[in-house]
Amino acid sequence: MNSSDVLWLACGLVLVIEGLLPAVNPAGWRRVFEQLLQLSDEQIRLGGLFGMVVGLLIIWFFQ
Numbered sequence: 001m002n003s004s005d006v007l008w009l010a011c012g013l014v015l016v017i018e019g020l021l022p023a024v025n026p027a028g029w030r031r032v033f034e035q036l037l038q039l040s041d042e043q044i045r046l047g048g049l050f051g052m053v054v055g056l057l058i059i060w061f062f063q
Contacts, residue, residue, distance in 0.1 A: 001009075022029040036044065 021032070039047075
């Protein structure tokens, strides 16, 4: 498997994981986004940065 295949596989996996909550519990998904609208830009930015760091650590760990 070449690096391009791995990239497409990772993108597909992200879409599957992100689609789980709205597919299984659409009302819960809507509540989550309503709560996100109450957060400040800084809180959202920190959450995004935290997710990126965790993702990078997972990638580094499994390399």
